[in-house]
Amino acid sequence: MTFTDPLFLLALVPVAALALAYVLLQRRRTRYAVRFATLPMLDRVAPTRPRWRRHLATGLVLLALGAFATAAAGPEMRLRVPYERATVIVAIDVSGSMEAQDVPPDRLTAAKGAAVEFVRELPETVQVGVVAFAEEAELVAPVTADRALVENSIQNLQSDGGTAIGEAVFASAAEVVRQAAASRPTPEGDTAPDADTADPIPARLVLLSDGFNTAGRSPASSVQAALDAEMPVSTIAYGTPSGVIGNGARTQSAPADDETLRMLAEGTTGHFYRAESGAELDQVYEDIGSAIGWRTETTLVTTPLVLIGLALAITATALSLRWFSRLV
């Protein structure tokens, strides 16, 4: 916790002095007791209340004062705040090699499950789009806040043939730009917004692939498009080196292309991940999710602190009223 006006923390000094005085007064209490000879008879009438009740009420009041004094100094905390306008595009490789079963039950099903989970973990304010790429890149679900639509689109992915990583990046970049333009507030009675002058919104592409780029434009050429759209690409190299697909007669190994994917990620200021199993994939998606949906921001926490102090004071007063028939 940091403070905008640390000087006001001096207000804690009188509070600490009060606490110290209270403790000292408890010790000295024996000097100010009044003698009473029939105290045993009085004990019959009034049940002895344990002393901790008194101390509890006073302690709560002192804590409340401390909270107020701290709030006066303008405390700030680094909190995880969701992005207000963030876009994530999930690109999944649906080529034939995704039918390999080195990741049970098969690569595509595991990837779909992990992706759905990833989407669910994203904060509400993030809009999600889905791109599936095989021979070509297809925008399966445009960027939307409708999570149900996104989940359905992911579940309905079918494997095809080929792998077009570069095309996926191009398609995603184009979608991001389009969405930024569509959501920009229109000036009154003006012409339609121009896509070229749209402000880029915080967007990110999470691309999962298990093979080499075999179709479409090369990933290297898509790096510039991603940079223009200010869309960092995080890539996940999926699958084990020993993954094989085949229908009995003909087997074909389907390793993942680490180098290209790494280049793509680093070129666009994203991150590169490897996932060789369903569990690793879940972990990767979790890491990405916590990195892109949220950001840490220092916010002023004065109001919560004041409310905490108020709650403590009210509790202390209520307890005192209940136990001692006094407000203080």
Next chain:
Amino acid sequence: MTDGAGNNSARNDSAGRFRRLELTVRRRVDGLLQGDVDGHAIGPGSDPEELTQYQPGQDVRRIDWNVTARTGEPHLWRTRAQHELDTWLLVDRSPSMTFGTARTEKVDVAEQVAAAVGLLTNGPGNRVGIGLIDEAGLHWISPRPGRAAAAALTRLDAAVRQGSPAVSLSDALRGLGARARRRGLCVVVTDLVSPDGAIERPFEWEGALRRLTARHDVIVVEIDDPRERELPDVGEVVLLDPETGAQREVSTSDPELRIAYAMVTALHRDETAAAVRAARAEHLRVSTDDDWAAVLARFVKDRRRAPARRHRRTP
């Protein structure tokens, strides 16, 4: 030198106290006793005189001539040996008595009432013995004439103000019964507050008191304080029990607490009065805000008017 002077002043002070006490008793209490043949209203009832045959050497002035003429033998009146009128004072000076919110503390009133009783039983040969209950135990002052006993009571050191008394009231009464062998008057001056806060019969001192009243005339003088009857409304106070040293915080502004406490003390008073009555002892209540001389005078007057209780059939 200063020590001597200090001692002197202390002695003067206690001598002054005694003089004031004597004056009070003589003017306000003893004044009612003038003209009484007995000379003192307080004392066991006079035993009837008896007629015996004259033995050489006895006092010839006591010969009853009517009876001598009738029987032909010299007979004389003889009174039972009455001069050894024993009075015993048991004064409670435990720390619970060192409490008082009116003019004085309970222990001061106790000492003064006991000394007044000592002065009232002053007569040739009458002896007054004193037992003092305090925090260290039971002390006895050997029997001496009434004036000397009253003087001893005014010369006592200040009572110890805290600590649990080593001796309970029942033990003290038993000790008194063991010491006072001859029939006489026993005056027990105490506040009848038990350390465990008992408020209902049977009290622990009832048995010992009954045994005492079987042999002697007993007067129980109960000293109390108005604040013990009712709690005042003074807000939050920390109360300290002088005997156990325990403290507790009490919110005296709570009216329910005050009412409950007043009821408890009223019950205690009723129960002690019933217990003392059941033990066939006499009961006198003096409060610290009362004028103890007036209360004592009234008691003495009432007692003289109803002497029948005092005669007891002894086996």
